[in-house]
Amino acid sequence: MIRPMDALPVFFDLRGRDVLVVGGGAVAERKIDLLLRAGARVTVVAPGLSAALTARRDRGEVEHLARAFQESDVAGRALVVAAADDAAVNAAASRAAQAAGVPVNVVDAPELCTVTFGSIVEREPITVAISSGGRAPVLARLLKARLEHELPAAFGRLAALAGKYRARVKARLPESGVRRAFWEWVMHGPVAEAVFAGREAEAEALLEARLADPAAAPRRGCVYLVGAGPGDPDLMTFRALRILQKADIIFYDRLIPKAVLDLARRDAERFYVGKERSHHCVPQSQINALLIEHARAGRTVVRLKGGDPFIFGRGGEEALALAEAGVDFQVVPGITAASGCAAYAGIPLTHRDLARGVRFLTGHTRDGRVDLDLIGRPHPQETLVFYMALSQLEVICRALVERGLPGDWPAAAIEQGTTARQRVVEATLDTLPAGVQAAGLRSPALLIVGRVARLRARLGWFLDEAEGGTGPVYGHGAG
Numbered sequence: 001m002i003r004p005m006d007a008l009p010v011f012f013d014l015r016g017r018d019v020l021v022v023g024g025g026a027v028a029e030r031k032i033d034l035l036l037r038a039g040a041r042v043t044v045v046a047p048g049l050s051a052a053l054t055a056r057r058d059r060g061e062v063e064h065l066a067r068a069f070q071e072s073d074v075a076g077r078a079l080v081v082a083a084a085d086d087a088a089v090n091a092a093a094s095r096a097a098q099a100a101g102v103p104v105n106v107v108d109a110p111e112l113c114t115v116t117f118g119s120i121v122e123r124e125p126i127t128v129a130i131s132s133g134g135r136a137p138v139l140a141r142l143l144k145a146r147l148e149h150e151l152p153a154a155f156g157r158l159a160a161l162a163g164k165y166r167a168r169v170k171a172r173l174p175e176s177g178v179r180r181a182f183w184e185w186v187m188h189g190p191v192a193e194a195v196f197a198g199r200e201a202e203a204e205a206l207l208e209a210r211l212a213d214p215a216a217a218p219r220r221g222c223v224y225l226v227g228a229g230p231g232d233p234d235l236m237t238f239r240a241l242r243i244l245q246k247a248d249i250i251f252y253d254r255l256i257p258k259a260v261l262d263l264a265r266r267d268a269e270r271f272y273v274g275k276e277r278s279h280h281c282v283p284q285s286q287i288n289a290l291l292i293e294h295a296r297a298g299r300t301v302v303r304l305k306g307g308d309p310f311i312f313g314r315g316g317e318e319a320l321a322l323a324e325a326g327v328d329f330q331v332v333p334g335i336t337a338a339s340g341c342a343a344y345a346g347i348p349l350t351h352r353d354l355a356r357g358v359r360f361l362t363g364h365t366r367d368g369r370v371d372l373d374l375i376g377r378p379h380p381q382e383t384l385v386f387y388m389a390l391s392q393l394e395v396i397c398r399a400l401v402e403r404g405l406p407g408d409w410p411a412a413a414i415e416q417g418t419t420a421r422q423r424v425v426e427a428t429l430d431t432l433p434a435g436v437q438a439a440g441l442r443s444p445a446l447l448i449v450g451r452v453a454r455l456r457a458r459l460g461w462f463l464d465e466a467e468g469g470t471g472p473v474y475g476h477g478a479g
């Protein structure tokens, strides 16, 4: 059985064709902008014109019939758009157009239309039009907003590249199945990634090489070091999401929430390489070797890391190993724990009057001890953020006081920040260690020291689970 549709989506070539717009006000203006961009020759019939349309008429961009609409105005038009303030005029235009067999759109009156305009997302030469059949225009606009975000701006450049090679590819690969496989390789593989990364010359070189020798070109793998953000999956970037969804294999660690892993393709292999402090599940050298091995086998490898890969994430070491091995890689930044936890705890890291700088420090080094030299002389106008500070909390707080900060200096510890299980202990350098112990905070936790910590009392907006919040839950339970 044929399932009926409200309307057939079609794309209308209006270049050089006559379109009549009835009405000369603000509503007509918006439609005329669109029609002119579509290359139409626009005639406006209306007793008066808005200032913007007057300017268009004076520049010769539209023709103006300065009078009331007449039925005969629709003759010979490719399209009629009725956008007058007067509903009776619009209805008359609709009747006249339909009687003459001319497609007609009446703004905000779907019952008088034979054609409607969709919400449009443009990635030249790609155009997406969305229609709700006039039933839920706000929902259509919401979808448009979502697509605007989800379609990388570079999609248009990729489509333009495909357009440039279309005829050559067709001639070189006459068999349609082979040609389709070629284009799938282009759209999903290194060519698309090179375009998205702004390396168009490289994209063309790859495409040319494959076109010259479609069978022999080896599949080239790539490793993506992807930052998954601090816990809330909504804090991932669109780029991270897109790359995750095309991964063949994903190496992830302890700080990756299950909800993030669930965003990957169902058939992608998932490989836990998580580390606990001083308990390395898979040694770093072995992780590096695995990344290299799978990329060399031509796979799309994602190394998924909590927060940002280049902030206390050993992403730098992995990137160096890949560079040395001659394996292609890209780094996708993520929201680091300091930004995420501070935002969700209501603690601005800088503030014009309270903190003019911020430093990110590690609370433990390779041998598990804190490097006190790193702290130097803390400045009252700076915020200090310590990652991995829990086990050395007392040592750090004491060292900060010894180095000049008052014992009642504000400090906060945040456990599982940005997730439903977020807990925050606010105290001072003197009282924080006992407060954290009493609350039983555990890793992952972040320490923020500075006068900005006091702002939490006024700026804390995020409700954790205990406060009735329904945010995401952290951790996947592996390892």
Ligand SMILES: C[S@@+](CC[C@H](N)C(=O)[O-])C[C@H]1O[C@@H](n2cnc3c(N)ncnc32)[C@H](O)[C@@H]1O
Binding pocket: 230, 231, 255, 305, 306, 307, 308, 309, 310, 311, 312, 313, 335, 336, 337, 338, 341, 386, 387, 388, 389, 414, 415, 416, 417, 418, 443, 444, 445, 446
């Ligand atoms: C190995 S570091 C990884 C940091 C990560 N690359 C980043 O940019 O956030 C792990 C430490 O980050 C901090 N951390 C990460 N996520 C956190 C969260 N959701 N809440 C509190 N601290 C977090 C903790 O200090 C944890 O011990």
